[in-house]
Structure formats: C-alpha cells, structure tokens
Amino acid sequence: xxIEVDKGGLQIADEVPASGALDEDNLIxxxxxPVEEACEVNRPQLPDIYIKMIPHPHxxxxxxxxxxxxxxxxxxxxxxxxxxxVFAPPxxxxxxxxxxxxxxxxxxxxxxxxxxxxxxxxxxLTGIHxxxxxxxxxxxxxxxxxxxxSLVKTREYGIQFKHEIILAVYHGQKEDFEFYYHDPxxxxxxLIHDKSLALISCWNSVxxxxxx
Numbered sequence: 001x002x003i004e005v006d007k008g009g010l011q012i013a014d015e016v017p018a019s020g021a022l023d024e025d026n027l028i029x030x031x032x033x034p035v036e037e038a039c040e041v042n043r044p045q046l047p048d049i050y051i052k053m054i055p056h057p058h059x060x061x062x063x064x065x066x067x068x069x070x071x072x073x074x075x076x077x078x079x080x081x082x083x084x085x086v087f088a089p090p091x092x093x094x095x096x097x098x099x100x101x102x103x104x105x106x107x108x109x110x111x112x113x114x115x116x117x118x119x120x121x122x123x124x125l126t127g128i129h130x131x132x133x134x135x136x137x138x139x140x141x142x143x144x145x146x147x148x149x150s151l152v153k154t155r156e157y158g159i160q161f162k163h164e165i166i167l168a169v170y171h172g173q174k175e176d177f178e179f180y181y182h183d184p185x186x187x188x189x190x191l192i193h194d195k196s197l198a199l200i201s202c203w204n205s206v207x208x209x210x211x212x
Contacts, residue, residue, distance in 0.1 A: 049212045056205040065206075098153040103138035108147050118144040159186050 047068040055061050096105035111121050121144040128137050141147045161180040168175055191197060 046211075052209040052211050054207040054209075056207075059204040059206075061204065099150050100140040101138050104141050104147075104150065107139060107141070108150060111147065112151075121147060159183070159190050 046066070047070065049069040051067040051069060053065040053067065055063065096102045099105040099108065107125075110116075116124075125139070125142055125144075125147075128139055129142060133139075141150065159182050162183060163178070163180055166177045166179075168177060191201075
C-alpha cells in the first residue's frame, strides 16, 4: 500500500508490492550514493516499511531515496546503512575557544552553573594563583572581569536573546508586556551555516510517501 503524504493530509495512491525489485535506475537507501556500489546484489529489495522520497522535477538531485523504517529482510542490503558515512566537520585544535585554556572553560562553566558571586570568584582565583594549587594551575583567568570578558566573546557564537516591551490595552488598562525571544530568521540562518547539519538538511522540495 502506498500512502501519499501531502499538505492536505494522507492520500491513498497506487498499490505497490510489499517487497520486490525496484525499477528506479538511481535508487539510494538513506544516503546519496548509488545502491549498486554498496550492495553485492544487482537490485536491492524493498524493506517491509519505508519512506519513499521523490525530488522535485526542477531539483538538480533527481535520485529517489528509500528510507527504511524497520530492519530489512535478508539480502536487502541491511548492512548498507551501517556502512554509510555521515559528514562531520573537522575537529578544532582548541574547541574551548575563545577561552585561553580548557581549565578556563571548566572553571567558568562551574562558576556560571553554581551562580558564584563576583566576590567569591575573585577569592577563589586569587587563591588558586597564589599557592592553593599544588604544582601550579593551567588557569589563565585571574579575576571575575577576565572571566566575564571570555563569556562575552563566547556569546557571539550563538543566537542572542532579544528584549522587547509591548504596550497593549488589557481590560481597559494600558499594560507593558516585557519578554525575551530568539529572532526566528537569525535562528534559521544559524542552522543553514551549521556544517554538521549539511548532510541531513533538506535543501529542495520533495514528495514523500509512506509505503508498506
């Protein structure tokens, strides 16, 4: 049974066999690689339940995608998805940047989560840099201000909250409603520029079918 998923809801389309050879010339399963390169058989068998994705006619990528929704039967390339390579951006030499050291990052994380006061942070850092730490310390921050400066630079890596006040009339009274929010457009742009999401992002319109 082939069920078309559209904006108008589910629609029953032409029936297809639950299993059998596919007639698409360029079939892939889960990733953008020809099945023939990953399978020992000439044609893979359809999984019992799967999602079929057909690209838009104007899309440069014309390959139909089959996404299995359950373990495939014997001889149907069940190991293919396990061998699929997932894109991952190269690791950074200093993932704790803009903090100068990993120790700076760890201490700042503890101070923020622990809601430590400026006075307490200054006392702790002064003690660490003046004999509390046996064998020395890798901390490069010396006071609350230096820690705060690093946090300000860190916030530039993510979407910042915006602050708004809206004036509205409620039950005949003028009221100020104060709230914080993330700009949806900035959030979308942040996702688009995230390289780790490139492989799984859907850049073009597709026609999806639930098949069983």
